[in-house]
Amino acid sequence: MSLPMPVKLIAIATLALGASSALAFEPKGKVECLAPADPGGGWDFTCRSVGNVLETLDLVPASVQTINMAGAGGGVAFAHTVSKRAGDDQLLVAASTATTTRLAQGQFPGMDASMVNWVGALGADYGVIAVANDSEYQDLPALMEALKTDPRSVKFAGGSAKGGWDHLKVLIAAQEAGVENLPRIAYLSYNNGGEAMTQVVGGHVDAFTGDITEAQGFMDSGDLRVLAVLSEERLPGEFSEIPTAREQGIDALGPNWRGFYMPADISDEAREYWVGAMDTIYESDEWKEVMSSNGLMPFHMTAGEFQDFVTQQIVDIETLSKDIGLVQ
Structure with a gap:
């Protein structure tokens, strides 16, 4: 006995769907x-x-x-x-x-x-530039002024290789702040952001360059103070107190x-x-x-x-x- 046409079409469609499902990853x-x-x-x-x-x-x-x-x-x-x-x-x-x-x-x-x-x-x-809680640098312009005086005076630590994204964020900010001789800025590369922040918090390096998600734990513990977030506007929620580089007169973005x-x-x-x-x-x-x-x-x-x-x-x-x- 043959199936009515609508039922036959449904049966064919069901078989085809079953075959494609079997082949799908x-x-x-x-x-x-x-x-x-x-x-x-x-x-x-x-x-x-x-x-x-x-x-x-x-x-x-x-x-x-x-x-x-x-x-x-x-x-x-x-x-x-x-x-x-x-x-x-x-x-x-x-x-x-x-x-x-x-x-x-x-x-x-x-x-x-x-x-x-x-x-x-x-x-x-978004990228951040941060210092240990007891650092002498109170804001991003103060840090950049030190670099203008002597590009070697501030050592930065980050989780990317030299020339990588963490390093670039510092150079972008410094360029926008009018720092000259950018290649002379001291940047130390570590295997990850956590290791870099440990060096900053321990007083071995002056400043951290990384991302907000990396910095959160050290921020929550009070060991790290973020000078600027490199975003178009302030981040929401618990990060809303962190000033952007832009509002401090330095037009640096680091998404x-x-x-x-x-x-x-x-x-x-x-x-x-x-x-x-x-x-x-x-x-x-x-x-x-x-x-x-x-x-x-x-x-x-x-x-x-x-x-x-x-x-x-x-x-x-x-x-x-x-x-x-x-x-x-």
């Missing part, structure tokens, strides 16, 4: 998130906080394991992803403006942004997006799954709470839009690096 078992730094920094925060939300929203079948792989300002993790993990559709790698900065400056030899898949950004973490790339050669279905997962995370109440409690500002791009953004940012940072004299 879903992660199996443990998912890895590679943080290209030691525990305590921004990339580590990105992996752990996003991993928690992935688990809470049941976007992964098991746990998300954060693996720390420090070195070369993210270069060790990038090289590992490119050379050893091609096709691995269960690996996420934390990235940020620090990543594009290193790519822009040719710090990952023989590698470029096209060698990985850029799957999404989930917020922007640091937080997102992920994945290895090359993953299937279209896998890429679509993880791009969709990033969209789901960003819209969730759980992620909104993470953003609110950690000073992250709205910033979200997926798929081709994010790929285009990364490509353009690399061009822009290369130009800036040349203007400041970091690269030829």
Whole structure:
């Protein structure tokens, strides 16, 4: 007996849907998130906080394991992803403006942004310049005046490599403040923001350059005093008391997006799954709470839009690096 036409169409559609569902990608078992730094920094925060939300929203079948792989300002993790993990559709790698900065400056030899898949950004973490609570410097102009007198008089500590995004933020502020001989400004590179702040709080280095999410713990303990946040306007909530560099007469901005790339050669279905997962995370109440409690500002791009953004940012940072004299 033949089925009536509407029922037959529904049956065919159901069969087709079942077949496509069987072919669609879903992660199996443990998912890895590679943080290209030691525990305590921004990339580590990105992996752990996003991993928690992935688990809470049941976007992964098991746990998300954060693996720390420090070195070369993210270069060790990038090289590992490119050379050893091609096709691995269960690996996420934390990235940020620090990543594009290193790519822009040719710090990952023989590698470029096209060698990985850029799957999404989930917020922007704004840069800060901070000092120990008992520091003589009471505001950003006072710190910049010291640099004008002697560029070597203030030593900065950050979690990026020399010439990386943390270093660039100081140079951007100094350039806007009218400091000359920018390459002479002393910058000490540490494996992560936590280690850099420990050096500042301990009195070994004068000032910290990093991001607001990194600084929060030391701010809460009263050990670190933020002189300026490098945002267009003051951040909301508990960070609203921190003045911007702009309102202190120094037009310096330092947004640091937080997102992920994945290895090359993953299937279209896998890429679509993880791009969709990033969209789901960003819209969730759980992620909104993470953003609110950690000073992250709205910033979200997926798929081709994010790929285009990364490509353009690399061009822009290369130009800036040349203007400041970091690269030829």
